[in-house]
Amino acid sequence: MGGRIVHTGNLKVQFDGDRLVSNWNALRNIPLAGTTCGAAVKANAYGVGATEVVSRLIKAGCRDFFVATWQEAEEIAALTTDCSVTVLNGVLGHEMELAVSSNAKPMLNSLKQVQRWQPSGKPCDVMINTGMNRLGINCGEVAEIDWSGLEIDVLASHLASADENVSQNAEQLAAFTAIGNSVPHNRKSLANSAGIALGGGYHFDLTRPGLSLYGGIPRAELSDCINPVGSLETRLLQVRQIMAGDHVGYNATFTANGPMTIGIAALGYADGYGRGFSGSGLLSWEDQSLPVLGRVSMDLVALDLAKAPHLKEGDWIGCPLDLPILSEQSDLSQYEVLTSLGARYERCWNN
Structure with missing residues (x-):
């Protein structure tokens, strides 16, 4: 229905x-x-x-x-x-x-x-x-x-x-x-x-x-005049403490070398943030990078909060829709990154 x-x-x-x-x-x-x-x-x-x-x-x-x-x-x-x-x-x-x-x-x-x-x-x-x-x-x-x-x-x-x-x-x-x-x-x-x-x-x-x-930006000649038109924003659903040897995500593709603060955010491949971002994606809080840890799953992604340990449940994080950078991180074309934005995003315009 x-x-x-x-x-x-x-x-x-x-x-x-x-x-x-x-x-x-x-x-x-x-x-x-x-x-x-x-x-x-x-x-x-x-x-x-x-x-x-x-x-x-x-x-x-x-x-x-x-x-x-x-x-x-x-x-x-x-x-x-x-x-x-x-x-x-x-x-x-x-x-x-x-x-x-x-x-x-x-x-x-x-x-x-x-x-x-x-x-x-x-x-x-x-x-x-x-x-x-x-x-x-x-x-x-x-x-x-x-x-x-x-x-x-x-x-x-x-x-x-x-x-x-x-x-x-x-x-x-x-x-x-x-x-x-x-x-x-x-x-x-x-x-x-x-x-x-x-x-x-x-x-x-x-x-x-x-x-x-x-x-x-399909050609370098356009890099000086074309700018991102949007940014993704998602909330942290949970902040976790893990220890050395703990695994993160499906198939345990990430293992902590020591104590870490990680965040679990409401973003996944059902939203167009695909598995290609696993271990390579970067979200951010203000100017602090929050690397993706382990595999991106359907509705969730795990992030390293080492540079923003004060973040808590409900806080907003995100990243610009900088298509060349997101394409490089995910090995998707810029077209695929953009057109994959899912229906669960609330689409907002600030002007």
């Missing part, structure tokens, strides 16, 4: 709206004048909260949003009546009734989708596969398609390796550029967050940042 989530008051994530907007402005200002900056808000804005993110970015001037599904488009529909919303996963046959009645546009990803959408007479976007081989129409198929009757706003492609300095980036750019005017359209879009950092040749008319809006 479904129902309203009742938060215990022991676990929350604090988001900073000013930092979110600052990140978007930084990404908007990298390209030369004439390039518009949109925002990828799929997957509940990467776990941050789609309605909260969209409302703040609209106030900042953003008018182009990208979601994955028609359900996600519906969730922000009331906020985006004067905006462009693109459903990246396209439109399947059973989705046509909802899609035609929606103010959002499909990103057409195949010949079948082109043919399915043509009779609607409504705007759409088109994805060209330039080498990622995920969704999209192959470059070689473009000339064979009858584009008549389609009102195409954005002609797009997606970079597969923009976070790396590899030849694939230039190859995809060349393939996308070569399409030229083979497909009638209003605007072109290629660059995601990492693609923005690749330089002006990748920017075209519209950029589609996602990860970096929320504090992710």
Whole structure:
């Protein structure tokens, strides 16, 4: 049975709206004048909260949003009546009734989708596969398609390796550029967050940042202008004293070398703080580091309180959502760290 989530008051994530907007402005200002900056808000804005993110970015001037599904488009529909919303996963046959009645546009990803959408007479976007081989129409198929009757706003492609300095980036750019005017359209879009950092040749008319809006840094060029947008906070449920030889957690992967004060906090892999943080994660109290001891379990994590021995049951501890650092600690991608934030967090915005 479904129902309203009742938060215990022991676990929350604090988001900073000013930092979110600052990140978007930084990404908007990298390209030369004439390039518009949109925002990828799929997957509940990467776990941050789609309605909260969209409302703040609209106030900042953003008018182009990208979601994955028609359900996600519906969730922000009331906020985006004067905006462009693109459903990246396209439109399947059973989705046509909802899609035609929606103010959002499909990103057409195949010949079948082109043919399915043509009779609607409504705007759409088109994805060209330039080498990622995920969704999209192959470059070689473009000339064979009858584009008549389609009102195409954005002609797009997606970079597969923009976070790396590899030849694939230039190859995809060349393939996308070569399409030229083979497909009638209003605007072109290629660059995601990492693609923005690749330089002006990748920017075209519209950029589609996602990860970096929320504090992710896929390329070093963005490290000076992108900041974390939130922090995790959890309460200590218990403070324990252990002795030399005592084990901590499942499978006894940590053994104390001497007397220790440890804290047990209300945070675990069910909340997105995965087992990859076992023995490598760091929470904190003020400026004091609290290392994770032993294995992270589903609902709990054990911490070394040596640098904050005065902490007690009920005290708040936490860590910034510094995605590059959390990625390094856990061996997860920055995307996985962010989108794994669980439903038990009370999501709070301070502005």
